[in-house]
Amino acid sequence: MASSSHITSLPLLFLLSITYLALTVQSGETRPMNNSISAMYVFGDSTVDPGNNNYILTISKANWYPYGKDFINHTATGRFTNGKLATDLIALYIGIKEFLPAYLDPNICLQDMMSGVSFASASSGYDPITAALNNVIHVPKQLDYFKSLKAKLEQSIGKERTEEHIKKALFLISAGTNDFIINYYGGVPYRRNSMSVLEFQNLVLDQAKKLYQGLWDEGARRIAVIGLPPMGCVPAVMTLDSLKREGCDEDRNAVARAYNAMLQKELISMQNKLATNGAKIMYFDIYNSLTSIIQNYTKYGYDKWDTGCCGTGLIETSVLCNPSSILCPDASKYVFFDSVHPSQKACQDIVEILIPTINSIITD
Ligand SMILES: *[C@@H]1O[C@H](CO)[C@@H](O)[C@H](O)[C@H]1NC(C)=O
Ligand SMILES: *[C@@H]1O[C@H](CO)[C@@H](O)[C@H](O)[C@H]1NC(C)=O
Ligand SMILES: *[C@@H]1O[C@H](CO)[C@@H](O)[C@H](O)[C@H]1NC(C)=O
Numbered sequence: 001m002a003s004s005s006h007i008t009s010l011p012l013l014f015l016l017s018i019t020y021l022a023l024t025v026q027s028g029e030t031r032p033m034n035n036s037i038s039a040m041y042v043f044g045d046s047t048v049d050p051g052n053n054n055y056i057l058t059i060s061k062a063n064w065y066p067y068g069k070d071f072i073n074h075t076a077t078g079r080f081t082n083g084k085l086a087t088d089l090i091a092l093y094i095g096i097k098e099f100l101p102a103y104l105d106p107n108i109c110l111q112d113m114m115s116g117v118s119f120a121s122a123s124s125g126y127d128p129i130t131a132a133l134n135n136v137i138h139v140p141k142q143l144d145y146f147k148s149l150k151a152k153l154e155q156s157i158g159k160e161r162t163e164e165h166i167k168k169a170l171f172l173i174s175a176g177t178n179d180f181i182i183n184y185y186g187g188v189p190y191r192r193n194s195m196s197v198l199e200f201q202n203l204v205l206d207q208a209k210k211l212y213q214g215l216w217d218e219g220a221r222r223i224a225v226i227g228l229p230p231m232g233c234v235p236a237v238m239t240l241d242s243l244k245r246e247g248c249d250e251d252r253n254a255v256a257r258a259y260n261a262m263l264q265k266e267l268i269s270m271q272n273k274l275a276t277n278g279a280k281i282m283y284f285d286i287y288n289s290l291t292s293i294i295q296n297y298t299k300y301g302y303d304k305w306d307t308g309c310c311g312t313g314l315i316e317t318s319v320l321c322n323p324s325s326i327l328c329p330d331a332s333k334y335v336f337f338d339s340v341h342p343s344q345k346a347c348q349d350i351v352e353i354l355i356p357t358i359n360s361i362i363t364d
Pocket of ligand 1: 032033034
């Protein structure tokens, strides 16, 4: 893709970019549900980070083999999986583009910013302390990055067109798991010393609301919020919680379900209070979609769900999953690629289950 960071002074590049966009993106009639989504902007953690952490000082990275071994050109991009992320697959389904690049990638051009990028940062969460534990990009900073992108668009295409563009964009947020797994229940139980689970769930939800409201204030009108997954069924969590590993940790799952119930109530309330003229603030149910895949894993074509493909699959993620790790021969036979993150095949299955919800948010 044409690359330039000096976009503000290059109207010609912009015209070329728009032509390119028109040629490569499916026209309205061939897009699912005839949607007119203009772009996708993504916020959150490693589940949706395409490599922003490559450009910051943190150990929370995945830009080496075997990560990306089934991605385009077999490239390790920083995605914490063997191939594409669920958000890449959603962008492709909607008809926007092949995959969503990282906002911090110095090679992204105006056209990339126009059609969508991800601001997400692996190991991040809604509670700023979660991001601080691994020196990654906290959620308020991700919102600031979006504001800078918006300013760049305004300089290039004007305020009015930028507003129209943002109104028609899909915003997606996937975060929260690290707040519980790394921060509250993790090795340095900072918040657990001073808060009950319920108090912490409320703190996380308050921070989450600030992001959703912040996006709304910037003009976002289609906001998809991914809830918490069945955290107790994540292979590394099962290993750390009980070395006997007798199935999912139901206590952790109960915490996720309770938080998801609070989150859904909040999203319905925001929808009722704010959203008019077709605006949509929607909950995407990762909990039940992933649970259904895990419970019926053989029906979905997997051999294993309770260990990852990389290494022993019990504990390895990020630096512990590396070129010297033993690897399963076929990642698509595993629900999890490393001990924390779904394989590309699982991302495909999750997106497939979410299609009715996706269709609902991309149409009027
Ligand atoms: C999409 O638009 C075409 C042409 O206007 C129409 O024939 C078709 O029924 C539409 N499909 C949906 C799913 O709305
Ligand atoms: C894959 O490799 C080709 C040829 O080198 C290159 O043009 C293309 O940009 C690469 N794609 C990605 C996503 O890296
Ligand atoms: C998966 O399992 C759950 C319960 O075990 C069941 O309710 C659901 O219908 C199953 N889904 C599929 C696709 O088989």
